[in-house]
Amino acid sequence: MEDQERTEDLAQLLARLKSTYGDLSNSAIARRIGVAPATVDSWVNRQRGTGRGPRREALQALAREFPKFSEAEIFAAAGRKSPGPLSDEAEARIIELYRGLTADQQRAKEIEMRALNEMNRTGQ
Known part of the structure; x- marks a missing residue:
């Protein structure tokens, strides 16, 4: 997969996701992807916490739960490379x-x- 140019950060992508899916709350997103509401709050507020970015499983869960956004798009917004396919x-x-x-x-x-x-x- 080619590296996708990062045009928006995760906070911007989440704002778009909320709008696309009917103004969801951070808590609603957190419930759907299995993380604490404080985790989504930190992404929205661009807080890094312990210095680590979002975990791979949480980003994959976002793509799974909100399929209008691709895994590649979500990972790029988080500043991460998505795992490659394995045929x-x-x-x-x-x-x-x-x-x-x-x-x-x-x-x-x-x-x-x-x-x-x-x-x-x-x-x-």
Whole structure:
């Protein structure tokens, strides 16, 4: 996927989302995506809290619950890259490559992939 140019931030996207879906409250959005109302409040007020951006799962939940907004659009507004698609063919190639590694190499790749996944999940 090509990087999408960031034209609006998450607060602006949420304002558009609220308008598109009938002036929803921050609490209503929070309930639908499974986060605390204070979390949505912090996004709307552009507060970073502990310095981390929105979690990947929360951004994906926004896309799932409000399908008029794409995952790529939501992630771009949050200043994050969205996870790439994984086709069946790509998965089969990755598994075949993995099988060719030694047990120690497999463990090392698993640790690396876990760290990258955590970095993407938390936005750090």
